[in-house]
Amino acid sequence: MKEDSVELIERQITDFVRRIVMTEQREGRMERSAYILLRQLSTYGPAGVKALANHLQLDISTVSRQASSLVEKNYVEKLPNPDDKRSYFYKITELGSEELESNRRERFQRLNEMLEGWTEEEQETFGRLLKRYNNTANKRLNM
Amino acid sequence: MKEDSVELIERQITDFVRRIVMTEQREGRMERSAYILLRQLSTYGPAGVKALANHLQLDISTVSRQASSLVEKNYVEKLPNPDDKRSYFYKITELGSEELESNRRERFQRLNEMLEGWTEEEQETFGRLLKRYNNTANKRLNM
DNA sequence: TCAATAACTTGTATAATACAACTATAATCT
């Protein structure tokens, strides 16, 4: 019956998230949020905190602090917006790009190890189903 | 090629985790960790913080605080261990069980909505692959 | 022009986590 799958998925998702949160706390690796913010800037180019907060669905203040902390590490530059003196553009630096890239590679590496023994088809299916789940979740959030 | 799937999965996992963490912060729902601790006590019976910390792979101090906070809410009782005066048993209460159950139902409900339109087979596959991923992750942690 | 709005920062709070220092009890080793 349907209930079984839902129960299984609920259980697995809970464990999945908990382990990731727990592990990230321990290992000193670049924090999830910094990674995501850098990725955002790298993919879509410079932006101000409001736009970023919108995109990432976070509070503006949260993004403001994350961005400041990236500026401190010289991973991003804070450029004044000449057309609007209230706002800025955060732009990823060379160093930031390198850091992002090396982080990406590390993640891929780890994930590759995790997926050892999976068939190509299983990997594709897993990615596809996760994506589908995420799309639904994002749609529901944006209401 | 393989790289594509890995990239997709990495991306989806990052987004997946971030959204869940972010959403949980907003909605006032029972915190992930409290839920997991209650579930643990409900499934495996009373235990002390050391055993719980072991099981959940968390620091003892973390579990100690989580347990205290559940005691305050009357979701668990703290019973002295007669055989060892250093230690205690945390036991889920009636109220705690009810709270856990209602939380479970809520989660199932939400998940059911998320999986609307998925075939039975897709759901089974998703659960199975998540479980497989988790098993690997847990194995790797325990080394 | 001046009140309302907008972009951003900073203060304060909460949850989950870790590590380190501490207390009380138990176990072990002369």
Next chain:
DNA sequence: AGATTATAGTTGTATTATACAAGTTATTGA
């Protein structure tokens, strides 16, 4: 048996990610 070591648990302190509320400066529009 007594001294030392190990164990179970708690508490202090720190970090990360988050939100909401208050504050500052700049822009807009009636």
